[in-house]
Amino acid sequence: MIDDVLANPLRHLKDSIIELILNALRNRCITDRLRGYLYLIIQEPPRKEFGDLAIPLPRLLTSCRGMDLRELASLIINSVGGSSLISRAEASGSYLNFFINTRTYGSLVLKAVRELGDRYGVPKADRPKRIVVEFVSANPIHPLHIGSGRNAVIGDFISRLLIASGHEVERRYYVDDVGLQTAYLAYGYLKLGKPEPPSGIKPDHYYGMIYAATVTVIDVLKLRNELQKAKELGDYARIKELNSRVDELMAHLQRLRDKVRKEVDKLIDELSGEEDPEASVKALMKAYEAGRPEASVIREVAEKVLEGIKETLQTLGVNIDRWDWESDLFREGLVRDVLGRAKEASNYVLHKGVPALDFKYLLQDKGLREKLRVPKGLEVPPLILVREDGSTLYTTRDIAYTLKKFKEFRADEVINVIAVEQTLPQTQLRLALHSLGFRREAENTIHYSYEMVRMSGASMSSRRGVYVTVDEVIGRMNELVKEIMQLRGGNDDTLPLKVARSAFRYMMLSTTPSKVLVFDISRALDRKQLSGPYLQYTYARAASVLRKANGVPWDKVSFEYGVEGLRRDLLWLVGAFPEVMSKTLEKLEPDDLIGHLNRLSDTFNRWYDQEPIAKEPNEVLRALKLFITEGVRLSLKVGMGILGMDVLERI
């Protein structure tokens, strides 16, 4: 067990200040609940001149009756001598500012960095849990687009963070092969005589176009039927509307035809001769769900698409531990079990004539709403379990899948990284689990929600084959990085991809997951906007300095000259790194970490430009500078590792 003081210098510093304040106020104020509150409000001043940490005083007055600000301030200031970590405190406006004693605090950070090495800053979970993280789970009908890319990067970040902190994590990808979408693809695939992708085209890209073409051709045929009826009725307004919709679809089809001409032509030809292609697709879906062999073509083509997706994930550096096929849930009898159990549930109803679970009664229980994290004000309609034709719905299968995840991994917690638009079905999932008697599972199924990625300009549509793929973005970033590297005279072939994918990850993580990310390809490919490489560059620079200096002469490091200016800022930032990581683990959000690494890099680069490090003539000062550089290097290494960015010794 790592000593807490060692593991987190800033936390220790905060604790000392809080202790000092509590001691100073003990006889004059109500200090019962002050500790937690102080921890909440203790903050870094906006500018370093004010001090290192500050407390807004007026907030304390409520606990100290009959005292004024000045009295309160002097009471605390007078007891500062009690801590060796604090050199002084001064009141300024409504704040009380604390200045660290760089000798004692510096030694604390030094010890931590030296002893922990590249474990520095890695938080330790209080109670290690077994956690399943389900993410990506893109349907096996097209390549990963940038929305799935965001999911992949976020899910991977969460997994890395949880694993590093000591949790047992299993990363799972849910292959959604049951349902209409894969049936459409398989139908088109069959009609085309099971074509293989031409050389040079990845299977996910190729079959993605086949999927879009199949759906679009069927939609056109449906519209043409309606058009025929409208013509018979002489409904001109309707005719006009339908014509414009057909034109729109034809434009999409034309675009697809530019890429896979023969396939599109053949699909139009084949499907026009069919009486009711949509019915055939549905029949195929039902046959697949029933496990009939003639429908195995669905799995066959889904496997091919998945190969392409796996390649993309590998490029991204995202690892998946288990691939769960939705169709296996049927084979294993899990869906049947869920349906059987549902029939016994007290909230089982027939809704519009089909089996459903009704949550009206459950939702009246405020405590339960909170426990199951039902969003405030959200109305939850009954969850329909089975279609009229007997086939199941997505959320029904998800109940079975969730139970499988808990059971197989003996999980304490299941985190589903799923876009915000699925808030309702994810809520229904938890309510359904609860209704079926799986209370522990319901309470520990977490929907990690993130906002969608939108393209600037057009909107994405996989049904029409309109999307920006992860492959395309990373590929073009890779080209851009190669160009830049050539200009700089680099010659390492493996580097550009590592830089490009890190840039992609950084881009996807630098907007808070809960905010819509508007993706602009030209902006993404602007070399000035590539901010991920900045961190990699700074790391390589620090590493290079340390290489030239043959590492840190630890025993010579001393704070006897004091630490001021940028060196002091850097010492502070290095000391704060574990606290940032600990907050990141608590919130499971990347923004604080990214912000901290940026600040650290900015400060380091400025410092690097101002004074020599390895070339510093004074031996003692040189040792101090190298130690600071090592602290920066380690923080960047650990932080970037959690973000899933490649840590490069040279760039």
Added chain:
RNA sequence: GGGCCCGUCGCCCAGCCAGGAUAGGGCGCCGGCCUUCUAAGCCGGUUGUCGCGGGUUCAAAUCCCGCCGGGCCCGCCA
């Protein structure tokens, strides 16, 4: 119509949950710095009625109410 989220410099984004010190970065634009530890860097300059209107408070970008604008959800799709 109901619910949730978002609106901060020309553009992208942080700060809001736990109200407090002249509202921070990045991009852009203008001007500088490579014989010296990696110039994907650094320095200087430029840019803001924090969507609008009320309210609470000693103090509001931050909390509350209303409005306006944008997104998402409200399916026998996923």
